Amino acid sequence: MEMYQWEAITKEGDKRKGEMEADNTGMVLAHLRRRGLKKPKAKKKGKPGGLFQAKTVSEIEIVVFTRQLATMVGAGLPLVTCFDLTAKGAENPLVQEIAVRVKKDMEAGISLTEALSKEPKMFDELFVNLVEAGEQSGILDKVLERLAVYKEKSANLKAKVKSAMTYPIAVLVIAFIITGILMIFVVPAFSDLFNGFGAELPLPTRIVIAASEWTQANWYLVIILTTLSFYGYREAYQKSDKFHFKMDKIALNLPVFGMILRKGSIARFARTFGTMIAAGTPILDSLHSVAKTAGNRVVQKAVMDSRSSISEGRTITEPLAESGIFPPMVTQMISIGESTGNLELMLEKIADFYEAEVDRAVDNLTALLEPFILVFLGTLIGGLVIAMYLPIFQMGQVIG
DSSP, rough: OEEEEEEEEEEOOEEEEEEEESSHHHHHHHHHTTTOOOOEEEETOOOOOOOOOOOOOOHHHHHHHHHHHHHHHTEEEEEEEHHHHHHHOSSHHHHHHHHHHHHHHTTTOOOOOHHHHHOOOOOOOHHHHHHHHHHHHHOOOHHHHHHHHHHHHEEEEEEEEHHHHHHHHHHHHHHHHHHHIIIIIHHHHHHHHHSSHHHOOOOOHHHHHHHHHHHHHHHHHHHHHHHHHHHHHHHHHHHHHHHHHHHHHHHHTSHHHHHHHHHHHHHHHHHHHHHHTTOOOHHHHHHHHHHHHHHHHHHHHHHHHHHHHTTTTTOOOOHHHHSSOHHHHHHHHHHHHHHHHHHHHHHHHHHHHHHHHHHHHHHHHHHHHHHHHHHHHHHHHHHHHHHHHHHHHHHHHOOO
């Protein structure tokens, strides 16, 4: 059965609206007519058919959903009722649909873990594994609460790292567009003006005019090559494991940005690993899920090597130290956690420390980039303007 929204008119001429579960639209209309309602209309809830219908579920929506679910499970409500209430309270139509499907699966006798695993758009492997551990240990409400905290911190960390990467890229794109406009539309107007001077133009002016003429003649090549390069890189990054690994390794070694990515990867590793251990997930299973959520192939390889190390009877820390990704402080704290049985606590402290480090690094980067970007844009745009006005200044000096 699906959830339908309906509207109709009463015998007195009043307009009525509501929601109803049914197998199809015809059943809804028939039910409304039996109630004596006129001109009934019905459509699936959250299915407006427009261009703006939600196709994804944001991390914030998953956090809110998980917190609501944890609260209701902790209050002792049946799981079916929990998903029914969260479906009705969700604003995103896709969240509503997923919650309703999970509810129906559980009503059909399927376990919560299996029902969630059928909805990868909203519940990733880590989420499913933690819920399974919570179901088996009888602490599902606590696991869900920890999951909500993990998702929230993960989303904040991702947003911080993304903002550090987006800001300079956005400035470069804007600078590229402005330069292109100047080269194609502004510089040619000055060039026509200078043609009547009858004197040799200054070297900077000649260089800018030559660049403008080349841009006007080959602008389509610039667009085509830029587009092909972008799509070629994206395809190679997505389909070639070797290329993907090499690019991720280069990213971790970039000046300034590489440090932020490295610290973000360590924080994500520690937070994910600690969350799974706290939920009672076996270490080997935990490391498998942690590797999949690493977000970087180099870190993923280090985690999988660590997993192989444990299966061979070695410690977690040896391959992590050998990878060169994790600083000595991190591997030492993990080693202490292993030997004392407080691995979960140590991982939580590592995650808190490196999340704070990412915050500080991003704030410092933003503060440093602002004057650099101002100088860069001033030099680029100001240089073009000065190059165009140099002949006019020289002519003024000759006349004076």
